[in-house]
Amino acid sequence: MSTVTKKKLQDVLTTKLNLVDARFVLEKAGAKLSGNIISATFSGKDDQQRQRMIWDALEDEFGAQCVHLVGTLLAYTPEEWGVNLEATSKK
Amino acid sequence: MVNAQRLMLSSRDNEASGLWSFTRGYVMAGKSGKGQYLGAAEYRQGARERIGEAFTLLRSEQFSGSVYMAGRGVEGMLRAVVWKNDPEIRQGKKSLDTGHDLRNLLTLVGNLGLLQAGGRDDEFVSNVQKVGRLWFNNMRFASNKFVEIRWRTIGEIDHRRTLKRAASDYYEACSAVIKRCEVLCQP
Numbered sequence: 092m093s094t095v096t097k098k099k100l101q102d103v104l105t106t107k108l109n110l111v112d113a114r115f116v117l118e119k120a121g122a123k124l125s126g127n128i129i130s131a132t133f134s135g136k137d138d139q140q141r142q143r144m145i146w147d148a149l150e151d152e153f154g155a156q157c158v159h160l161v162g163t164l165l166a167y168t169p170e171e172w173g174v175n176l177e178a179t180s181k182k
Numbered sequence: 183m184v185n186a187q188r189l190m191l192s193s194r195d196n197e198a199s200g201l202w203s204f205t206r207g208y209v210m211a212g213k214s215g216k217g218q219y220l221g222a223a224e225y226r227q228g229a230r231e232r233i234g235e236a237f238t239l240l241r242s243e244q245f246s247g248s249v250y251m252a253g254r255g256v257e258g259m260l261r262a263v264v265w266k267n268d269p270e271i272r273q274g275k276k277s278l279d280t281g282h283d284l285r286n287l288l289t290l291v292g293n294l295g296l297l298q299a300g301g302r303d304d305e306f307v308s309n310v311q312k313v314g315r316l317w318f319n320n321m322r323f324a325s326n327k328f329v330e331i332r333w334r335t336i337g338e339i340d341h342r343r344t345l346k347r348a349a350s351d352y353y354e355a356c357s358a359v360i361k362r363c364e365v366l367c368q369p
Contacts, residue, residue, distance in 0.1 A: 120227055120230070125230060137354055138353070138361075139240070139350065139353065142237045162230070162231065162234060163231060163233060163234030165230070165360070165364060167361060167365075171361065171362075172365060
């Protein structure tokens with residue numbers, strides 16, 4: 092079974108989505124890579140738009156087998172991801 | 183309406199079978215006799231998968247399946263947050279006895295003091311309440327038509343607001359809840 096490395100996945104999504112200051116929090120989920128992507132590029136887009144961007148990019152790179160390589164990738168803006176960090180720093 | 187009530191009232195049927203016990207947070211692995219525990223990591227991973235599946239179904243306009251999956255994802259993520267943050271539940275001193283009522287799970291999360299005051303988590307609370315109003319455990323058996331009639335009955339859709347629009351908004355609410363819980367689950 093073919094797999095994709097974290098580095099490859101990061102490179103593909105960063106390039107194809109023109110991600111600005113992207114941070115990836117990826118993990119293995121069975122045979123797939125899943126995780127969270129944080130970037131200001133997602134600002135102003137709802138979650139369906141973000142998912143379409145991600146899956147269109149993955150399908151473009153890996154074809155139909157992308158669903159066997161990659162699991163759920165949740166897309167955040169830095170503000171959405173940093174809610175708790177911000178609260179901690181204010182204490 | 184009678185059928186709708188039946189579907190709503192029998193929400194604990196799978197627990198009654200003795201195979202599953204969401205209230206205690208574990209599932210027994212059938213014939214092998216070995217216990218396979220469902221804890222924070224499994225609830226979280228399952229929930230992430232459910233919201234991914236919900237998007238796939240929504241994209242192909244399979245609305246009832248998408249709605250069901252997304253709601254189940256919300257339940258799983260709320261369970262993950264409670265499990266991870268309540269040592270008494272992890273140690274079995276307290277049970278996660280909420281049935282599948284998302285609003286009860288929200289209360290448990292709130293009681294843990296994890297939500298931020300001052301408006302930051304108002305949207306989170308509002309989204310869980312919305313999903314809790316629209317989702318029910320036995321939706322797993324429901325047809326597209328059943329969901330449409332039920333949502334029409336409670337005013338979620340009408341002649342101007344289609345099931346497609348409502349399912350899309352509902353997905354966004356579920357996704358927002360799951361994403362916030364994911365942040366709360368980070369080490």
